Amino acid sequence: MNQRVTVIGGGLAGCEAAWQLAERGHRTRLYEMRPQRSTGAHVSDRLAELVCSNSLGSKLPDRATGILQAEMKMLGSLLMRCAEAASVPAGGALAVDRLQFAESVTETLNLHPNIEVIREEVTELPGDAPTIVATGPLTSPAMTQAIARYTGEDYLYFYDAISPIVDAGSINMARAFSANRYGRGDDTGGDYINCPMDKDQYLRFVRALQSAETIELRDFEREDPNFFEGCVPIEQLAKRGDDTLAFGPMRPVGLTDPHTGRRPYAIVQLRQDNLAGTLYNLVGFQTNIRWKQQKEILRLIPGLENAEFIRMGQMHRNTFLNAPALLHATMQFRQKSNLYFAGQITGVEGYVGNTATGYIAALNLSRQLNGLREWAPPQETMLGALCHYVTNCPPKAFQPMKANLGILPSLTVKIKNKAQRRRAYAERARSAMLAALTDLDDQVIQANLENSELKQHVET
Numbered sequence: 001m002n003q004r005v006t007v008i009g010g011g012l013a014g015c016e017a018a019w020q021l022a023e024r025g026h027r028t029r030l031y032e033m034r035p036q037r038s039t040g041a042h043v044s045d046r047l048a049e050l051v052c053s054n055s056l057g058s059k060l061p062d063r064a065t066g067i068l069q070a071e072m073k074m075l076g077s078l079l080m081r082c083a084e085a086a087s088v089p090a091g092g093a094l095a096v097d098r099l100q101f102a103e104s105v106t107e108t109l110n111l112h113p114n115i116e117v118i119r120e121e122v123t124e125l126p127g128d129a130p131t132i133v134a135t136g137p138l139t140s141p142a143m144t145q146a147i148a149r150y151t152g153e154d155y156l157y158f159y160d161a162i163s164p165i166v167d168a169g170s171i172n173m174a175r176a177f178s179a180n181r182y183g184r185g186d187d188t189g190g191d192y193i194n195c196p197m198d199k200d201q202y203l204r205f206v207r208a209l210q211s212a213e214t215i216e217l218r219d220f221e222r223e224d225p226n227f228f229e230g231c232v233p234i235e236q237l238a239k240r241g242d243d244t245l246a247f248g249p250m251r252p253v254g255l256t257d258p259h260t261g262r263r264p265y266a267i268v269q270l271r272q273d274n275l276a277g278t279l280y281n282l283v284g285f286q287t288n289i290r291w292k293q294q295k296e297i298l299r300l301i302p303g304l305e306n307a308e309f310i311r312m313g314q315m316h317r318n319t320f321l322n323a324p325a326l327l328h329a330t331m332q333f334r335q336k337s338n339l340y341f342a343g344q345i346t347g348v349e350g351y352v353g354n355t356a357t358g359y360i361a362a363l364n365l366s367r368q369l370n371g372l373r374e375w376a377p378p379q380e381t382m383l384g385a386l387c388h389y390v391t392n393c394p395p396k397a398f399q400p401m402k403a404n405l406g407i408l409p410s411l412t413v414k415i416k417n418k419a420q421r422r423r424a425y426a427e428r429a430r431s432a433m434l435a436a437l438t439d440l441d442d443q444v445i446q447a448n449l450e451n452s453e454l455k456q457h458v459e460t
Protein backbone atom coordinates (compact mmCIF):
# COMPACT_ATOMS: atom_id res chain seq x y z
CA MET A 1 0.00 0.00 0.00
CA ASN A 2 1.24 3.48 -0.91
CA GLN A 3 2.19 6.19 1.61
CA ARG A 4 -0.66 8.12 3.32
CA VAL A 5 -1.35 11.56 1.87
CA THR A 6 -3.32 14.59 3.03
CA VAL A 7 -5.56 16.93 1.08
CA ILE A 8 -6.77 20.05 2.87
CA GLY A 9 -10.04 21.54 1.57
CA GLY A 10 -13.01 19.61 0.20
CA GLY A 11 -13.90 22.04 -2.59
CA LEU A 12 -13.54 21.54 -6.31
CA ALA A 13 -9.75 21.17 -6.43
CA GLY A 14 -9.48 19.18 -3.20
CA CYS A 15 -12.16 16.65 -4.18
CA GLU A 16 -10.62 16.02 -7.60
CA ALA A 17 -7.19 15.72 -5.99
CA ALA A 18 -8.36 13.28 -3.29
CA TRP A 19 -10.08 11.06 -5.85
CA GLN A 20 -7.11 10.97 -8.21
CA LEU A 21 -4.75 10.08 -5.35
CA ALA A 22 -7.09 7.38 -4.06
CA GLU A 23 -7.50 5.90 -7.54
CA ARG A 24 -3.71 5.59 -7.70
CA GLY A 25 -3.70 3.57 -4.51
CA HIS A 26 -2.82 6.25 -1.93
CA ARG A 27 -4.60 6.22 1.41
CA THR A 28 -5.95 9.76 1.40
CA ARG A 29 -7.20 11.94 4.22
CA LEU A 30 -9.42 14.75 2.98
CA TYR A 31 -9.95 17.52 5.53
CA GLU A 32 -12.96 19.82 5.17
CA MET A 33 -13.82 22.39 7.84
CA ARG A 34 -17.50 22.70 7.00
CA PRO A 35 -20.00 22.39 8.67
CA GLN A 36 -18.16 23.31 11.90
CA ARG A 37 -16.76 26.40 10.27
CA SER A 38 -18.07 28.06 7.12
CA THR A 39 -16.50 30.44 4.62
CA GLY A 40 -19.27 33.04 4.31
CA ALA A 41 -20.01 31.97 0.74
CA HIS A 42 -20.69 28.22 1.14
CA VAL A 43 -24.15 27.36 2.44
CA SER A 44 -24.01 23.58 2.99
CA ASP A 45 -21.80 20.83 4.38
CA ARG A 46 -21.46 19.15 0.97
CA LEU A 47 -18.12 18.65 -0.66
CA ALA A 48 -17.54 20.38 -4.03
CA GLU A 49 -20.22 22.98 -3.41
CA LEU A 50 -20.51 25.56 -6.21
CA VAL A 51 -20.49 28.90 -4.41
CA CYS A 52 -22.13 31.01 -7.10
CA SER A 53 -23.14 30.26 -10.68
CA ASN A 54 -24.16 26.70 -11.58
CA SER A 55 -22.40 26.97 -14.94
CA LEU A 56 -19.02 25.39 -15.63
CA GLY A 57 -18.69 27.58 -18.70
CA SER A 58 -19.11 27.00 -22.41
CA LYS A 59 -18.91 23.40 -23.53
CA LEU A 60 -18.45 24.32 -27.19
CA PRO A 61 -15.34 22.48 -28.39
CA ASP A 62 -13.62 25.62 -29.70
CA ARG A 63 -14.14 27.82 -26.62
CA ALA A 64 -11.59 28.09 -23.84
CA THR A 65 -13.64 26.31 -21.16
CA GLY A 66 -14.88 23.79 -23.73
CA ILE A 67 -11.28 22.89 -24.56
CA LEU A 68 -10.44 22.60 -20.86
CA GLN A 69 -13.48 20.41 -20.19
CA ALA A 70 -12.50 18.11 -23.05
CA GLU A 71 -8.98 17.83 -21.65
CA MET A 72 -10.31 17.01 -18.20
CA LYS A 73 -12.43 14.26 -19.72
CA MET A 74 -9.36 12.82 -21.43
CA LEU A 75 -7.61 12.79 -18.08
CA GLY A 76 -10.56 10.96 -16.46
CA SER A 77 -11.72 13.72 -14.10
CA LEU A 78 -14.22 12.65 -11.45
CA LEU A 79 -15.79 16.09 -11.21
CA MET A 80 -16.35 16.33 -14.97
CA ARG A 81 -18.08 12.94 -14.83
CA CYS A 82 -20.32 14.10 -11.96
CA ALA A 83 -20.99 17.40 -13.76
CA GLU A 84 -22.12 15.67 -16.93
CA ALA A 85 -24.35 13.32 -14.95
CA ALA A 86 -25.94 16.30 -13.15
CA SER A 87 -26.15 18.58 -16.20
CA VAL A 88 -29.22 20.70 -16.92
CA PRO A 89 -30.16 22.28 -20.28
CA ALA A 90 -28.18 25.53 -20.74
CA GLY A 91 -27.58 26.00 -24.47
CA GLY A 92 -23.87 25.91 -25.22
CA ALA A 93 -22.89 25.88 -21.54
CA LEU A 94 -22.28 23.00 -19.17
CA ALA A 95 -24.58 23.88 -16.29
CA VAL A 96 -25.43 21.52 -13.46
CA ASP A 97 -28.03 20.86 -10.81
CA ARG A 98 -25.74 22.09 -8.04
CA LEU A 99 -27.30 19.91 -5.36
CA GLN A 100 -27.06 16.73 -7.40
CA PHE A 101 -23.52 17.59 -8.46
CA ALA A 102 -22.24 18.21 -4.93
CA GLU A 103 -24.12 15.20 -3.54
CA SER A 104 -22.70 12.83 -6.11
CA VAL A 105 -19.14 14.05 -5.48
CA THR A 106 -19.64 13.80 -1.70
CA GLU A 107 -21.09 10.30 -1.91
CA THR A 108 -18.42 9.05 -4.32
CA LEU A 109 -15.61 10.25 -2.07
CA ASN A 110 -17.30 8.95 1.09
CA LEU A 111 -17.58 5.50 -0.48
CA HIS A 112 -14.02 5.26 -1.80
CA PRO A 113 -12.08 2.72 0.28
CA ASN A 114 -8.88 4.78 0.10
CA ILE A 115 -10.47 8.05 1.21
CA GLU A 116 -11.20 9.16 4.76
CA VAL A 117 -13.15 12.43 4.91
CA ILE A 118 -12.39 14.32 8.11
CA ARG A 119 -14.63 17.24 9.04
CA GLU A 120 -12.11 19.44 10.77
CA GLU A 121 -10.42 22.79 10.22
CA VAL A 122 -6.69 22.43 9.62
CA THR A 123 -4.78 25.29 11.19
CA GLU A 124 -1.19 24.26 10.47
CA LEU A 125 0.58 22.81 7.45
CA PRO A 126 1.56 19.24 8.25
CA GLY A 127 5.27 18.77 8.94
CA ASP A 128 6.66 16.16 6.59
CA ALA A 129 3.50 14.42 5.37
CA PRO A 130 2.87 14.65 1.61
CA THR A 131 0.14 17.27 1.34
CA ILE A 132 -2.01 19.18 -1.12
CA VAL A 133 -3.45 22.49 0.10
CA ALA A 134 -6.71 23.33 -1.69
CA THR A 135 -8.42 25.62 0.79
CA GLY A 136 -9.71 27.99 -1.86
CA PRO A 137 -10.29 31.72 -2.19
CA LEU A 138 -11.89 31.84 1.26
CA THR A 139 -9.23 29.91 3.17
CA SER A 140 -9.85 30.08 6.92
CA PRO A 141 -7.92 32.83 8.76
CA ALA A 142 -5.83 30.37 10.80
CA MET A 143 -4.79 28.46 7.69
CA THR A 144 -4.07 31.71 5.88
CA GLN A 145 -1.64 32.63 8.65
CA ALA A 146 -0.04 29.20 8.53
CA ILE A 147 0.49 29.54 4.76
CA ALA A 148 1.85 33.09 5.19
CA ARG A 149 4.41 31.75 7.66
CA TYR A 150 5.59 29.33 4.97
CA THR A 151 5.51 31.63 1.98
CA GLY A 152 6.14 35.04 3.56
CA GLU A 153 3.40 37.70 3.88
CA ASP A 154 4.52 39.42 0.69
CA TYR A 155 3.64 36.36 -1.38
CA LEU A 156 0.06 35.96 -0.21
CA TYR A 157 -2.80 38.22 -1.32
CA PHE A 158 -6.26 38.63 0.13
CA TYR A 159 -8.21 40.54 -2.49
CA ASP A 160 -8.53 40.66 -6.22
CA ALA A 161 -8.60 44.08 -7.77
CA ILE A 162 -8.55 43.04 -11.36
CA SER A 163 -8.34 45.38 -14.32
CA PRO A 164 -9.98 44.28 -17.56
CA ILE A 165 -7.86 42.49 -20.17
CA VAL A 166 -8.35 42.86 -23.92
CA ASP A 167 -7.23 40.84 -26.92
CA ALA A 168 -4.43 42.93 -28.47
CA GLY A 169 -5.69 42.19 -31.98
CA SER A 170 -8.99 43.92 -31.24
CA ILE A 171 -7.42 47.31 -30.33
CA ASN A 172 -7.89 49.92 -33.05
CA MET A 173 -4.36 51.26 -33.56
CA ALA A 174 -5.66 53.87 -36.03
CA ARG A 175 -6.83 55.70 -32.88
CA ALA A 176 -4.54 54.28 -30.19
CA PHE A 177 -0.75 54.55 -30.24
CA SER A 178 2.29 52.89 -28.68
CA ALA A 179 4.49 55.02 -26.41
CA ASN A 180 6.01 55.22 -22.95
CA ARG A 181 5.60 58.36 -20.82
CA TYR A 182 8.34 60.89 -21.63
CA GLY A 183 9.69 58.41 -24.20
CA ARG A 184 11.27 56.37 -21.41
CA GLY A 185 12.47 52.82 -21.99
CA ASP A 186 13.82 51.39 -25.21
CA ASP A 187 13.30 52.75 -28.71
CA THR A 188 10.92 50.07 -29.96
CA GLY A 189 8.09 52.58 -30.08
CA GLY A 190 6.85 52.11 -26.52
CA ASP A 191 5.73 49.32 -24.23
CA TYR A 192 2.29 50.81 -23.55
CA ILE A 193 -0.68 51.17 -25.83
CA ASN A 194 -2.35 54.52 -25.19
CA CYS A 195 -5.96 55.41 -25.94
CA PRO A 196 -6.24 59.23 -26.12
CA MET A 197 -9.37 61.23 -25.26
CA ASP A 198 -10.35 64.83 -25.88
CA LYS A 199 -12.35 66.70 -23.23
CA ASP A 200 -15.80 65.77 -24.60
CA GLN A 201 -14.89 62.09 -24.90
CA TYR A 202 -13.45 62.14 -21.37
CA LEU A 203 -16.52 63.76 -19.81
CA ARG A 204 -18.88 61.37 -21.61
CA PHE A 205 -16.82 58.49 -20.23
CA VAL A 206 -16.82 59.91 -16.69
CA ARG A 207 -20.61 60.42 -16.78
CA ALA A 208 -21.07 56.80 -17.82
CA LEU A 209 -18.89 55.64 -14.90
CA GLN A 210 -20.72 57.89 -12.43
CA SER A 211 -24.08 56.35 -13.28
CA ALA A 212 -22.89 52.75 -13.69
CA GLU A 213 -24.43 49.93 -11.73
CA THR A 214 -21.94 47.99 -9.62
CA ILE A 215 -21.88 44.42 -8.37
CA GLU A 216 -22.95 44.34 -4.74
CA LEU A 217 -20.39 43.33 -2.17
CA ARG A 218 -21.12 40.21 -0.19
CA ASP A 219 -21.56 40.39 3.58
CA PHE A 220 -18.12 38.93 4.28
CA GLU A 221 -16.55 41.56 2.02
CA ARG A 222 -18.61 44.50 3.34
CA GLU A 223 -17.77 43.61 6.93
CA ASP A 224 -14.04 43.70 6.25
CA PRO A 225 -12.66 47.17 6.94
CA ASN A 226 -9.67 46.61 4.66
CA PHE A 227 -11.71 45.73 1.60
CA PHE A 228 -10.69 47.90 -1.40
CA GLU A 229 -8.16 49.77 0.71
CA GLY A 230 -5.39 50.99 -1.60
CA CYS A 231 -7.16 50.10 -4.86
CA VAL A 232 -10.20 52.28 -5.34
CA PRO A 233 -12.39 51.23 -8.29
CA ILE A 234 -12.55 53.68 -11.24
CA GLU A 235 -16.29 54.27 -10.78
CA GLN A 236 -15.64 55.45 -7.23
CA LEU A 237 -12.83 57.73 -8.40
CA ALA A 238 -15.20 59.15 -11.03
CA LYS A 239 -17.76 59.90 -8.31
CA ARG A 240 -15.19 61.93 -6.36
CA GLY A 241 -15.14 64.60 -9.09
CA ASP A 242 -15.08 65.04 -12.85
CA ASP A 243 -11.33 65.55 -12.95
CA THR A 244 -10.22 62.91 -10.44
CA LEU A 245 -9.45 60.31 -13.12
CA ALA A 246 -7.70 62.86 -15.37
CA PHE A 247 -5.30 63.51 -12.49
CA GLY A 248 -5.13 59.83 -11.52
CA PRO A 249 -4.92 56.70 -13.69
CA MET A 250 -5.97 58.64 -16.81
CA ARG A 251 -3.38 61.44 -16.52
CA PRO A 252 -1.90 62.29 -19.94
CA VAL A 253 1.44 63.68 -18.77
CA GLY A 254 4.49 62.79 -20.84
CA LEU A 255 2.47 61.58 -23.82
CA THR A 256 1.84 63.15 -27.23
CA ASP A 257 -0.72 61.68 -29.59
CA PRO A 258 1.12 61.10 -32.92
CA HIS A 259 -2.22 61.26 -34.78
CA THR A 260 -2.81 64.90 -33.67
CA GLY A 261 0.62 66.04 -32.50
CA ARG A 262 -0.98 67.24 -29.22
CA ARG A 263 -1.14 66.09 -25.62
CA PRO A 264 -4.57 64.46 -25.11
CA TYR A 265 -6.94 65.65 -22.37
CA ALA A 266 -6.84 62.22 -20.79
CA ILE A 267 -5.45 58.82 -21.64
CA VAL A 268 -6.15 55.16 -20.94
CA GLN A 269 -2.95 53.11 -20.85
CA LEU A 270 -2.78 49.41 -21.64
CA ARG A 271 0.12 47.25 -20.53
CA GLN A 272 1.25 43.97 -22.07
CA ASP A 273 -0.08 41.08 -20.00
CA ASN A 274 1.52 37.96 -21.47
CA LEU A 275 4.83 37.11 -23.05
CA ALA A 276 3.31 36.53 -26.47
CA GLY A 277 1.96 40.10 -26.45
CA THR A 278 -1.54 38.96 -27.34
CA LEU A 279 -3.17 40.30 -24.15
CA TYR A 280 -3.16 43.84 -22.72
CA ASN A 281 -4.60 45.05 -19.39
CA LEU A 282 -6.03 48.51 -18.72
CA VAL A 283 -3.65 50.07 -16.20
CA GLY A 284 -5.26 51.11 -12.89
CA PHE A 285 -8.74 50.22 -14.12
CA GLN A 286 -9.91 47.92 -11.33
CA THR A 287 -13.68 48.10 -11.32
CA ASN A 288 -16.76 46.50 -9.91
CA ILE A 289 -19.20 47.59 -12.63
CA ARG A 290 -21.60 44.90 -13.84
CA TRP A 291 -20.02 43.06 -16.74
CA LYS A 292 -22.50 43.88 -19.52
CA GLN A 293 -22.45 47.59 -18.72
CA GLN A 294 -18.70 47.49 -18.10
CA LYS A 295 -18.15 46.32 -21.68
CA GLU A 296 -20.39 49.07 -23.08
CA ILE A 297 -18.61 51.77 -21.05
CA LEU A 298 -15.10 50.58 -21.86
CA ARG A 299 -15.97 50.52 -25.55
CA LEU A 300 -16.50 54.31 -25.29
CA ILE A 301 -12.70 54.55 -25.03
CA PRO A 302 -11.25 55.59 -28.42
CA GLY A 303 -9.35 52.60 -29.78
CA LEU A 304 -11.42 50.10 -27.79
CA GLU A 305 -14.67 50.51 -29.79
CA ASN A 306 -14.49 46.87 -30.87
CA ALA A 307 -12.38 45.54 -28.03
CA GLU A 308 -12.73 41.87 -27.21
CA PHE A 309 -12.53 41.42 -23.48
CA ILE A 310 -10.66 38.35 -22.27
CA ARG A 311 -11.37 39.18 -18.64
CA MET A 312 -13.65 41.82 -17.14
CA GLY A 313 -12.59 43.99 -14.22
CA GLN A 314 -13.65 42.70 -10.83
CA MET A 315 -12.96 43.10 -7.16
CA HIS A 316 -13.61 40.47 -4.55
CA ARG A 317 -12.15 38.71 -1.62
CA ASN A 318 -9.69 36.09 -2.79
CA THR A 319 -6.81 34.45 -0.99
CA PHE A 320 -4.13 33.55 -3.51
CA LEU A 321 -0.41 32.96 -3.67
CA ASN A 322 2.10 34.74 -5.81
CA ALA A 323 2.35 31.47 -7.72
CA PRO A 324 5.07 32.55 -10.18
CA ALA A 325 7.40 33.07 -7.24
CA LEU A 326 6.34 29.99 -5.29
CA LEU A 327 5.11 27.13 -7.48
CA HIS A 328 6.29 24.95 -10.34
CA ALA A 329 3.90 24.31 -13.24
CA THR A 330 3.27 20.90 -11.62
CA MET A 331 1.69 22.81 -8.66
CA GLN A 332 4.60 21.76 -6.45
CA PHE A 333 5.79 24.26 -3.83
CA ARG A 334 9.33 25.25 -4.84
CA GLN A 335 10.71 25.15 -1.32
CA LYS A 336 9.25 21.83 -0.15
CA SER A 337 9.03 19.01 -2.62
CA ASN A 338 6.11 17.09 -1.06
CA LEU A 339 3.88 20.14 -0.61
CA TYR A 340 1.50 21.09 -3.43
CA PHE A 341 -1.15 23.76 -3.87
CA ALA A 342 -4.28 23.48 -5.99
CA GLY A 343 -7.39 25.43 -6.91
CA GLN A 344 -8.08 29.11 -6.72
CA ILE A 345 -5.30 29.63 -4.16
CA THR A 346 -2.80 29.09 -7.00
CA GLY A 347 -4.23 32.06 -8.89
CA VAL A 348 -6.19 29.98 -11.39
CA GLU A 349 -9.77 31.16 -11.83
CA GLY A 350 -12.98 29.37 -12.73
CA TYR A 351 -14.60 26.14 -11.59
CA VAL A 352 -13.05 23.89 -14.26
CA GLY A 353 -9.60 25.46 -14.03
CA ASN A 354 -9.59 25.00 -10.27
CA THR A 355 -10.69 21.40 -10.55
CA ALA A 356 -7.97 20.85 -13.14
CA THR A 357 -5.14 22.09 -10.92
CA GLY A 358 -6.39 19.65 -8.26
CA TYR A 359 -5.87 16.90 -10.81
CA ILE A 360 -2.37 18.10 -11.73
CA ALA A 361 -1.27 18.42 -8.09
CA ALA A 362 -2.56 14.92 -7.26
CA LEU A 363 -1.05 13.29 -10.34
CA ASN A 364 2.33 14.82 -9.57
CA LEU A 365 2.28 14.04 -5.87
CA SER A 366 1.47 10.45 -6.76
CA ARG A 367 4.25 10.33 -9.35
CA GLN A 368 6.75 11.74 -6.89
CA LEU A 369 5.80 9.16 -4.26
CA ASN A 370 6.22 6.42 -6.86
CA GLY A 371 9.62 7.69 -7.98
CA LEU A 372 8.35 8.86 -11.38
CA ARG A 373 9.19 12.11 -13.15
CA GLU A 374 6.68 14.88 -12.59
CA TRP A 375 4.49 15.91 -15.49
CA ALA A 376 2.97 19.14 -16.77
CA PRO A 377 0.65 19.18 -19.79
CA PRO A 378 2.06 20.70 -23.01
CA GLN A 379 1.65 24.45 -23.23
CA GLU A 380 -0.46 24.08 -26.39
CA THR A 381 -3.19 22.56 -24.21
CA MET A 382 -5.49 24.85 -22.23
CA LEU A 383 -4.53 23.17 -18.98
CA GLY A 384 -0.83 23.37 -19.79
CA ALA A 385 -1.17 27.04 -20.75
CA LEU A 386 -3.01 27.85 -17.50
CA CYS A 387 -0.45 26.07 -15.30
CA HIS A 388 2.32 27.76 -17.25
CA TYR A 389 0.75 31.21 -17.03
CA VAL A 390 0.19 31.21 -13.28
CA THR A 391 3.68 29.93 -12.56
CA ASN A 392 5.64 31.94 -15.15
CA CYS A 393 3.99 35.34 -15.33
CA PRO A 394 6.25 38.14 -13.97
CA PRO A 395 5.69 37.85 -10.17
CA LYS A 396 5.28 41.62 -9.68
CA ALA A 397 2.39 41.88 -12.12
CA PHE A 398 0.70 38.63 -11.14
CA GLN A 399 -3.11 38.55 -11.06
CA PRO A 400 -5.37 35.49 -11.20
CA MET A 401 -6.16 34.10 -14.65
CA LYS A 402 -8.90 31.95 -16.11
CA ALA A 403 -8.84 29.74 -19.19
CA ASN A 404 -8.76 31.80 -22.37
CA LEU A 405 -7.35 31.44 -25.88
CA GLY A 406 -5.01 34.41 -25.34
CA ILE A 407 -2.72 32.44 -23.03
CA LEU A 408 -2.08 29.72 -25.61
CA PRO A 409 1.12 30.01 -27.66
CA SER A 410 0.42 31.75 -30.99
CA LEU A 411 -0.39 29.55 -33.97
CA THR A 412 2.47 29.07 -36.41
CA VAL A 413 0.31 30.33 -39.27
CA LYS A 414 -1.78 33.48 -39.04
CA ILE A 415 -5.51 32.76 -39.46
CA LYS A 416 -7.64 35.86 -39.97
CA ASN A 417 -11.04 34.24 -39.68
CA LYS A 418 -11.97 34.14 -36.00
CA ALA A 419 -14.00 30.92 -36.10
CA GLN A 420 -11.26 29.13 -38.02
CA ARG A 421 -8.64 30.45 -35.60
CA ARG A 422 -10.60 29.14 -32.61
CA ARG A 423 -10.92 25.75 -34.28
CA ALA A 424 -7.19 25.66 -35.02
CA TYR A 425 -6.36 26.39 -31.36
CA ALA A 426 -8.81 23.71 -30.22
CA GLU A 427 -7.53 21.08 -32.63
CA ARG A 428 -3.91 21.77 -31.73
CA ALA A 429 -4.74 21.53 -28.00
CA ARG A 430 -6.57 18.24 -28.47
CA SER A 431 -3.78 16.64 -30.49
CA ALA A 432 -1.12 17.86 -28.05
CA MET A 433 -3.00 16.45 -25.05
CA LEU A 434 -3.72 13.12 -26.72
CA ALA A 435 -0.10 12.71 -27.82
CA ALA A 436 1.20 13.60 -24.35
CA LEU A 437 -1.23 11.26 -22.57
CA THR A 438 -0.62 8.36 -24.90
CA ASP A 439 3.04 8.45 -23.88
CA LEU A 440 2.45 8.99 -20.16
CA ASP A 441 3.28 6.13 -17.79
CA ASP A 442 0.13 6.37 -15.67
CA GLN A 443 -2.17 3.37 -15.42
CA VAL A 444 -5.26 5.35 -14.45
CA ILE A 445 -4.94 7.62 -17.47
CA GLN A 446 -4.19 4.70 -19.79
CA ALA A 447 -7.26 2.83 -18.53
CA ASN A 448 -9.39 5.91 -19.09
CA LEU A 449 -8.09 6.35 -22.63
CA GLU A 450 -8.59 2.62 -23.28
CA ASN A 451 -12.21 2.78 -22.17
CA SER A 452 -13.17 5.92 -24.00
CA GLU A 453 -13.89 6.66 -27.60
CA LEU A 454 -10.70 8.76 -27.58
CA LYS A 455 -8.72 5.56 -28.15
CA GLN A 456 -10.12 5.32 -31.66
CA HIS A 457 -9.02 8.87 -32.33
CA VAL A 458 -5.48 8.10 -31.15
CA GLU A 459 -5.26 5.04 -33.37
CA THR A 460 -6.47 6.75 -36.54
Ligand SMILES: Cc1cc2nc3c(=O)[nH]c(=O)nc-3n(C[C@H](O)[C@H](O)[C@H](O)COP(=O)(O)OP(=O)(O)OC[C@H]3O[C@@H](n4cnc5c(N)ncnc54)[C@H](O)[C@@H]3O)c2cc1C
Residues within 6 Å of the ligand: 008, 009, 010, 011, 012, 013, 014, 031, 032, 033, 034, 038, 039, 041, 042, 048, 049, 050, 051, 052, 053, 054, 120, 121, 122, 123, 134, 135, 136, 137, 138, 139, 140, 142, 143, 317, 342, 343, 344, 345, 349, 350, 351, 352, 354, 355
Ligand atom coordinates in the same frame (compact mmCIF):
# COMPACT_ATOMS: atom_id res chain seq x y z
C1 LIG B 1 -17.90 34.38 -3.78
C2 LIG B 1 -17.27 33.65 -4.94
C3 LIG B 1 -18.02 33.38 -6.07
C4 LIG B 1 -17.44 32.69 -7.14
N1 LIG B 1 -18.20 32.43 -8.24
C5 LIG B 1 -17.68 31.74 -9.27
C6 LIG B 1 -18.49 31.41 -10.41
O1 LIG B 1 -19.66 31.75 -10.48
N2 LIG B 1 -17.92 30.71 -11.43
C7 LIG B 1 -16.62 30.31 -11.38
O2 LIG B 1 -16.17 29.66 -12.32
N3 LIG B 1 -15.84 30.59 -10.32
C8 LIG B 1 -16.33 31.30 -9.27
N4 LIG B 1 -15.56 31.60 -8.18
C9 LIG B 1 -14.13 31.25 -8.22
C10 LIG B 1 -13.76 29.77 -7.97
O3 LIG B 1 -13.93 29.08 -9.18
C11 LIG B 1 -14.52 29.07 -6.88
O4 LIG B 1 -14.29 29.75 -5.68
C12 LIG B 1 -14.08 27.60 -6.71
O5 LIG B 1 -14.96 26.99 -5.81
C13 LIG B 1 -12.68 27.48 -6.18
O6 LIG B 1 -12.34 26.12 -6.04
P1 LIG B 1 -11.33 25.67 -4.89
O7 LIG B 1 -11.35 24.19 -4.84
O8 LIG B 1 -10.05 26.36 -5.06
O9 LIG B 1 -11.97 26.27 -3.54
P2 LIG B 1 -13.35 25.90 -2.84
O10 LIG B 1 -14.28 25.25 -3.79
O11 LIG B 1 -13.79 27.13 -2.13
O12 LIG B 1 -12.91 24.81 -1.76
C14 LIG B 1 -12.10 25.13 -0.67
C15 LIG B 1 -12.60 24.31 0.51
O13 LIG B 1 -11.66 24.39 1.58
C16 LIG B 1 -12.36 24.50 2.81
N5 LIG B 1 -11.43 25.11 3.76
C17 LIG B 1 -10.98 26.38 3.81
N6 LIG B 1 -10.09 26.52 4.81
C18 LIG B 1 -9.95 25.30 5.40
C19 LIG B 1 -9.18 24.79 6.49
N7 LIG B 1 -8.34 25.57 7.15
N8 LIG B 1 -9.31 23.50 6.83
C20 LIG B 1 -10.15 22.67 6.16
N9 LIG B 1 -10.93 23.10 5.13
C21 LIG B 1 -10.82 24.40 4.75
C22 LIG B 1 -13.57 25.34 2.45
O14 LIG B 1 -14.61 25.15 3.37
C23 LIG B 1 -13.92 24.83 1.06
O15 LIG B 1 -14.84 23.78 1.10
C24 LIG B 1 -16.09 32.27 -7.09
C25 LIG B 1 -15.35 32.56 -5.93
C26 LIG B 1 -15.93 33.23 -4.88
C27 LIG B 1 -15.11 33.53 -3.65
